[in-house]
Amino acid sequence: GAGVSQSPRYKVAKRGQDVALRCDPISGHVSLFWYQQALGQGPEFLTYFQNEAQLDKSGLPSDRFFAERPEGSVSTLKIQRTQQEDSAVYLCASTQGASNQPQHFGDGTRLSIL
Amino acid sequence: QKEVEQDPGPLSVPEGAIVSLNCTYSNSAFQYFMWYRQYSRKGPELLMYTYSSGNKEDGRFTAQVDKSSKYISLFIRDSQPSDSATYLCAMMNQAGAGSYQLTFGKGTKLSVIP
Numbered sequence: 001g002a003g004v005s006q007s008p009r010y011k012v013a014k015r016g017q018d019v020a021l022r023c024d025p026i027s028g029h030v031s032l033f034w035y036q037q038a039l040g041q042g043p044e045f046l047t048y049f050q051n052e053a054q055l056d057k058s059g060l061p062s063d064r065f066f067a068e069r070p071e072g073s074v075s076t077l078k079i080q081r082t083q084q085e086d087s088a089v090y091l092c093a094s095t096q097g098a099s100n101q102p103q104h105f106g107d108g109t110r111l112s113i114l
Numbered sequence: 115q116k117e118v119e120q121d122p123g124p125l126s127v128p129e130g131a132i133v134s135l136n137c138t139y140s141n142s143a144f145q146y147f148m149w150y151r152q153y154s155r156k157g158p159e160l161l162m163y164t165y166s167s168g169n170k171e172d173g174r175f176t177a178q179v180d181k182s183s184k185y186i187s188l189f190i191r192d193s194q195p196s197d198s199a200t201y202l203c204a205m206m207n208q209a210g211a212g213s214y215q216l217t218f219g220k221g222t223k224l225s226v227i228p
């Protein structure tokens with residue numbers, strides 16, 4: 001596709017359930033980022049991949065959050081034992097090359113934990 | 115104090131007005147400066163990307179960076195109702211070898227009234 005694609009667009013889960021969010025970056029893009037955007041706030045960095053290597057995971061808020069990009073293209077963000085404070089929009093972005101290039105964002109997955 | 119400060123507004127202007135949006139920052143390590151536009155339920159869309167102090171113009175948009183004052187601005191000339199959105203400033207610094215992190219402001223919600 002032409003842009004970054006994220007699925008599902010909306011996800012509702014009960015507290016304690018595990019969820020998996022998918023990101024399809026722009027074809028050929030090397031760098032991939034995940035962000036968390038709470039209501040009324042700017043996005044906050046979670047993690048960064050260069051190809052399949054996770055080079056920075058300093059923004060992951062707890063060990064319940066896990067991300068992978070096994071073949072260097074599609075990425076999955078997994079949240080285990082979800083809590084209400086995990087409710088947010090999860091955004092994915094990609095860049096063609098190095099991580100200091102302009103980032104192109106998808107429209108996000110809106111996660112609601114009941 | 116957050117690393118990036120941005121007045122959340124809301125800001126309401128009449129069509130045709132010049133809009134001025136601003137951010138201040140405290141981290142001297144920020145090297146790249148960006149402005150994103152975010153429509154409701156959409157991902158951030160890159161408007162401007164700058165590296166050095168000074169002005170950069172693109173159509174109706176002008177970005178200014180003053181590193182000595184740690185202050186960046188976005189000006190929108192001849193504002194249109196379609197400019198109504200949340201505007202996010204973002205700044206990037208090197209977080210590790212080959213890894214850059216993007217830090218966002220809270221965003222300013224702009225409404226352009228016809």
